[in-house]
Amino acid sequence: MSEAKLPAYNVLDSELKSHGLAVSPSELHGLLMGMICGGMAVSDDSWVAAVxxxxxxxxxxxDSAKATVRKVFDAASAELHGMAQVLFxxxxxxLAESQFEVTLLLPDADVELELRAEALGEWVTNFISGMGLMGMKKAELTPEVTEAVASLEEIAQLGVDEDEDMAEQAHMLEQIIAFVPECVLSCLVGLGQRPDSVEQPEIPGMPADLKPTLH
Structure with a gap:
């Protein structure tokens, strides 16, 4: 799969609005990332109906709206597929020497704190929704995925308190943003190994009984 780069948040926001799509860049990216982690095929247009x-x-x-969304999907699928190849x-x-970086499509760090926190909440909420669309059932999840989803659900409820120290809250938000990729990786591994996964990771030559381990 060729490399694909996410568009800038502001650019994508303008494009989505120009097409009349009722979704923010963070919501869209989180939804697509969740669907891919949940087993959605990355080789066709399965994502179109959900979007x-x-x-x-x-x-x-x-067509123009589809092209805009495709840029986000291609970047998300390229990133997660590449990680899956390494993980599996x-x-x-x-693995101990590998570096895993999961991109979150959020407003820039210099944007108002409340807006950045809101976008993070949108991202994680829609990431969970995306996995749910692919048949994720909480009762059937591994302990690692269950813990990751629970953490994401807590993060989705976080907000900014104007009466508290804003600098401290900004620092805390950046720590949370840095933690979310760990949850995404846990879901990518755990859901990729589900017996009823919608689609196993597209990794040629991968033994069926291979069990990846994160370190």
Missing amino acids: SDYANQGEPLI TSTASE
Whole structure:
């Protein structure tokens, strides 16, 4: 899969609004990342129907709107697919030396704190929703995925208190943003190994009984 780069938050926000799509960049990116972690095929247009239902009142996406969303999907799928290849094929020692970075599409760090916190809440909420669309059932999750989802649910409820120290809250928000990728990786591994996964990771030559381990 070729490399794909996420568009800038502000640019994507303008494009989505110009197409009349009722979704923020953070909501869209979180939804697509959750669906991919949940097992959505990355080789076709399976994502189109879900995005149409979620952001366009069920109406088909016009070609220009579809192209805008595809840029986000291609970047998300390239990133997660690349990680899955490493996670599911590397030895324990190789994993220990690997660097995993999960991108969150959020407003820039210099944006008002309340807006950045709100966008993070939108991202994690829709990430969970995306996994749910792919058949995630909490009763069937591994302990690691259950813990990750619980953490994300708590993060989704966080907000900014104007009566508290804003600098301290800004620092805390950055720590939380840095923690979310760990939850995403736990979900990518755990859901990829579900017996009823919608689709196993597209990794040629991967042994069926291979069990990845994060270090």
